[in-house]
Amino acid sequence: DVDTQREAVLAALDNVAARLADEKKYLTNLDSEIGDADHGTNMERGFGKAAEKRDEFAEMDPHEIVKNIGTTLISNVGGAAGPLYGGSIMFSSQELQDGITAETSVAFAEAYLEKVKDRGGAQVGSKTMVDALTPAVHTYKKSIEQDDLPPLTALAKAVDAAERGVEFTVPIKALKGRASFLDWRSVGHQDPGATSTLFIMEELLRTAEE
Numbered sequence: 001d002v003d004t005q006r007e008a009v010l011a012a013l014d015n016v017a018a019r020l021a022d023e024k025k026y027l028t029n030l031d032s033e034i035g036d037a038d039h040g041t042n043m044e045r046g047f048g049k050a051a052e053k054r055d056e057f058a059e060m061d062p063h064e065i066v067k068n069i070g071t072t073l074i075s076n077v078g079g080a081a082g083p084l085y086g087g088s089i090m091f092s093s094q095e096l097q098d099g100i101t102a103e104t105s106v107a108f109a110e111a112y113l114e115k116v117k118d119r120g121g122a123q124v125g126s127k128t129m130v131d132a133l134t135p136a137v138h139t140y141k142k143s144i145e146q147d148d149l150p151p152l153t154a155l156a157k158a159v160d161a162a163e164r165g166v167e168f169t170v171p172i173k174a175l176k177g178r179a180s181f182l183d184w185r186s187v188g189h190q191d192p193g194a195t196s197t198l199f200i201m202e203e204l205l206r207t208a209e210e
């Protein structure tokens with residue numbers, strides 16, 4: 001019911017915020033190699049602000065909480081990642097209006113991926129968060145719709161796919177974002193935004209397992 005789903009969303013938010021705080025240095029180090037060394041700080045600040053809104057969220061429907069997390073990220077993450085994460089979460093939250101089910105979670109994931117690609121213009125191979133997100137969303141959708149797997153199993157497979165997507169960013173050249181200014185010098189470095197996408201997905205899985 002609504003209360004259980006609200007608690008699940010809030011638990012996920014806490015876990016994501018805590019993980020990004022733990023990984024702040026790591027993500028910022030990745031961004032220092034091919035960007036401006038702020039991705040960890042940006043993500044910690046944004047999700048930290050969202051997690052602080054727990055009291056405001058206490059009365060809201062799950063989809064409204066998700067929407068609010070999005071707007072909070074837009075105003076607090078900054079940089080390229082803020083509008084991409086925040087705007088896409090905000091937009092795709094409408095897919096959860098009828099509650100969070102296997103079906104609506106697939107719709108959410110697909111809308112999120114489409115919005116990120118739309119806003120940022122990146123494709124698979126541009127060395128961005130899209131490289132982690134695309135195989136993850138496709139795997140999640142296929143696992144649920146074609147293979148009829150339970151959402152938890154589907155999410156675990158999606159996390160594996162995201163992990164391979166993150167590894168795929170290492171040997172390729174950045175075509176979007178700050179890293180693209182480096183041209184071939186971006187080769188050999190792991191993309192920070194793909195990595196934070198993986199961390200967030202790992203925490204969604206961990207929350208669902210609990």
Ligand code: ADP
Pocket residue numbers: 031035036038039042078079080081082084116119120121122127128129130176177178191192193194
């Ligand atoms: P900034 O580069 O403005 O400092 P961040 O460091 O917070 O912002 O985020 C950088 C990450 O954002 C990159 O690692 C990449 O994954 C992602 N990113 C940047 N530009 C785009 C884009 N056009 N489309 C998708 N993702 C992008």
Ligand code: MG
Pocket residue numbers: 031035036037038039079
């Ligand atoms: Mg940066």
Ligand code: MG
Pocket residue numbers: 036038079080
């Ligand atoms: Mg920046």
